[in-house]
Amino acid sequence: MTKDFGVKPYLFPMPTYMIGTYNEDDTVDVMMMAWGGICAEDMVALNLEADHKTVANIENRKSFTLSIPSVDTIRESDFLGIATSNKMTDKFERTGLHAVKSTRVDAPIITEYPVALECEMVEMQNQPYGLRVLGKIINVVADERVLDDAGKVDTGKIKAFAFDQMQSGYYVIGEKVGKAWNSGADLMKNQ
Numbered sequence: 001m002t003k004d005f006g007v008k009p010y011l012f013p014m015p016t017y018m019i020g021t022y023n024e025d026d027t028v029d030v031m032m033m034a035w036g037g038i039c040a041e042d043m044v045a046l047n048l049e050a051d052h053k054t055v056a057n058i059e060n061r062k063s064f065t066l067s068i069p070s071v072d073t074i075r076e077s078d079f080l081g082i083a084t085s086n087k088m089t090d091k092f093e094r095t096g097l098h099a100v101k102s103t104r105v106d107a108p109i110i111t112e113y114p115v116a117l118e119c120e121m122v123e124m125q126n127q128p129y130g131l132r133v134l135g136k137i138i139n140v141v142a143d144e145r146v147l148d149d150a151g152k153v154d155t156g157k158i159k160a161f162a163f164d165q166m167q168s169g170y171y172v173i174g175e176k177v178g179k180a181w182n183s184g185a186d187l188m189k190n191q
Contacts, residue, residue, distance in 0.1 A: 008165070008166075009035070009165050010165055010166050011165070012162070012164055012165070012166065013162030013163070013164070013171065013173065014034040014035070014162060014163040014164070014165055015033075015034055015036070015037055015162065015163070016032055016034060016068075016069055016077065016081075016160070016161055016162060016163050016170065017032070017033050017034070017036065017037070017066050017067065017068065017069075018030050018031070018032055018033075018065075018066070018067040018068075018069050018077060018080065018110065018113055019031050019032075019033055019046065019054050019058075019064050019065070019066055020064060020065035020066075020067060020099070020107050020108045020109065020110055020116070021054050021057035021058055021061060021063075021064050021065075021107055021108070022057060022061055022106065022107060022108060023053070023057060023085065024057075024060060027089075027092065028092040028099045028108045028110075029053055029054055029057055029085045029091070029092060030080045030091075030092055030095075030097075030099075030108075030110060031052060031053075031054045031080055031081065031085070032069075032077055032078070032080050032081030033046060033047075033048065033081075034163045034165075035047040035048075036048075036132075039134070042136055042137045043122070043134060043135065043136055043137065044066055044117065044119060044134070044135045044137060045132055045133070045134055045135075046066075046132065046133040046135065047130055047131070047132050048130070048131050048132075048133060049130065049131065050126070050130075050131045051086070052084070052086075053084065053085035053086045054085070055124075055131065055133070058121050058124075058133055059121070059124065061106045061107065061121075062106070062120060062121045063102075063105035063106045063107045063118075063119060063120050063121060063135075064105070064107045064119050064121065064133075064135060065102060065105070065107045065108060065109055065110075065116045065117065065118055065119065066116065066117040066119055066135070067109070067110055067113035067115060067116040067117070068113060068114060068115045068116075068158055068160050069113050069160070069161070070112075070113070070114055070158055070159040070160060070161075071159045071160075071161050071170075071172055072112070072159065073097070073112050073113065074161060074170060076095035076096065076097055076112075078170070079091075079094070079095060080092070080095065097110050097111075097112050098110070098111045098112065099111065102116075102118045104118045104138045104139050105118045105119060105120055105138055107119075109141060111143075114142060114143045114145065114146040114157070114158050114159075115140065115141070115142045115143075115146065115153060115158060116140070116141050116142075117137050117139075117140050118137070118138045118139045118140070118141065119135035119136060119137055119138060120135060120136045120138055121133060121134070121135055122134040122135060122136050145157065146158050155173070155174065155176075156174040156175070156176060158173075158174070159172065159174060160172075160173045160174065161173060
């Protein structure tokens, strides 16, 4: 037995990414987004509403950071998704989070977020279904606390969380349950 829900954005997990930009007065603006992600080896796509302050900032500065928040920052990150910089000029300051200027793009890196992609805006695409911002990944920075012994990012140490559109919840991510391009490899063999 199934139940129809109509047209809903019901995919799980949905990302919780934090977009960092600078306002015209050089103050930090950060917003949470869930609709977007990697779209090529060195590209990200952000699907945003055009009236976000973040969109104006990206258009003005031609760059942004895209960070992965950890459960340690869930309260602050959620707030950054609720509040709008169009109406709340001290939005970032209210969180108590800290930022440093990226050395590669004209955007802030939020120090409490363990992984950040430094991106240059490539294109803003106004589509009939919304605005898509394409960004080129210039560099990835990661806090040493989320690296393994070989110096690679250990996703379990990030303590990332995903968004659930169906129940309006956040769920922790981190337990490794298989090896990509290996867990199903035995099915490649002729029987």
